[in-house]
Amino acid sequence: MSEKIALSTWPTPMEPMPRLAAALGLHEDDLWIKRDDLIGLGGGGNKVRKLEWLVGAAVEARADTLVTTGAQQSNHARLTAAAGARLGLDVVLVLPGTSDSAANASGNLVLDSLFGARVFWAGDGHPGGMADVAEDVCRQLSRDGARPYLIPFGGSSPLGARGYVEGGEEIRSQLPDVDHVVVAVGSGGTMAGLTGALGEERVLGVHCGAVADPAATVAALAGPLTPHGIAPDSLRIRTDQVGAGYGVLHEPVLEAMRTTAATEGIVLDPVYSGRAMAGLIAAVRDRDIRRGERTVFLHTGGLPGLFGHAETVHRSVTALHSCDPV
Structure with missing residues (x-):
């Protein structure tokens, strides 16, 4: 197998999100964020x-x-x-x-x-x-x-997914008692690698509409990373945040972006990380994620793409708060 070439410095930070956790009805130490948006190369990202x-x-x-x-x-x-x-x-x-x-x-x-x-x-x-x-x-x-x-x-290939086998091992070393890792599912390789490292039961993917069959895609990529392969129906994948389609702003996603920014000062994008956070919020509401369960949100980056998404920029600017001068 080919040797990888180092393109950044590892590990990326793991930070608590107590204010967002409290806003969602979780214990303050339940919710953490893995900052792969802070990877150094090229503006960062998974x-x-x-x-x-x-x-x-x-x-x-x-x-x-x-x-x-x-x-x-x-x-x-x-x-x-x-x-x-x-x-x-x-x-x-x-x-x-x-x-x-x-x-x-x-x-x-x-x-x-x-x-x-x-x-x-x-x-x-x-x-x-x-x-x-x-x-x-x-x-x-x-x-x-x-x-x-x-x-x-x-x-996204079995070779590329090895990067997130390593990412999953980082998460486990930083939070050994992690119960859930929530991640956007685009082309599938990130969830595949995390599943290879952490198992199907601990990884919750949120479909973003980039592929037709996310479960089959992730299973095919993750299979070579595990001793016995992965069955698509063993994966935890939410498909309720796609809305009108890939790249189209979905209202719960915008709300998730606003809530995360207003409670933690962390910016998400409308296509991937915003959808993943909307999926996490929905999972808490559905009790798929519960109080007392240690949950990691993987921030996959994407800030430059936010500024190329015209509808999100327009909706955000028109919602600017105004105040009278002091």
Whole structure:
């Protein structure tokens, strides 16, 4: 197996969230947050753990160009661009849309440019369904004399998921008595790695709408990380926070973002971590998470994407509090 390449400093902090816990009706020491948003590379986020392994494989294969796919505001694409910049590798991002999409670039797209990535605009289509386009891009790069390495959507493969086997082991070393770890499920690799480290019963995933069948996706990624495989129906995955679809603001998510920010000063994004927190709040309401149970919320990052999400920005600005001058 390839050796990983260190892209940050570990472990990330584990911090209590007593005010949010109290607001949700939990004991003040029940709720903790694992700060993978504070990973140093490229603005932070969970994808760095996966990229350490995936970029390690690319370097071992003597690649000079990283190619990957994602949505226009993909955190994974942004961090792949940052990893390439750190290691002196070219990066090509295959994103939905046209070159006109760059005219009003914001959020992650701005950082993609700063990190020196090139974008291949793939037209319309779901970001999870562009693997064929990315393979075509790799073939063209090879014809042009480059040595491309294709990193999967979201960095999610059994190899990439090893980053969150390590992340799960960090959590267990920081809070040995953890009962629940709550995490967003996008492309599935983060939950898969956590499940490999902590078992199905302790990991609660919250589906974000990025894949059609989250349980099957996570099980396929987690299976190679465990001695006996993973059955999809053994996984704890909530599907009640997708709303109108991936990337579309869901009202409970905005409320979860506001509550977390107002009680703990912590910012979540509307696509992933905000949905995960909305799922955690719903799990407390449903008594799937109860008082006295030690719960960790994995903050997967995504702050740059918040500023590229027009509806969330608009709703937040229009809700600004006003006061009379003193």
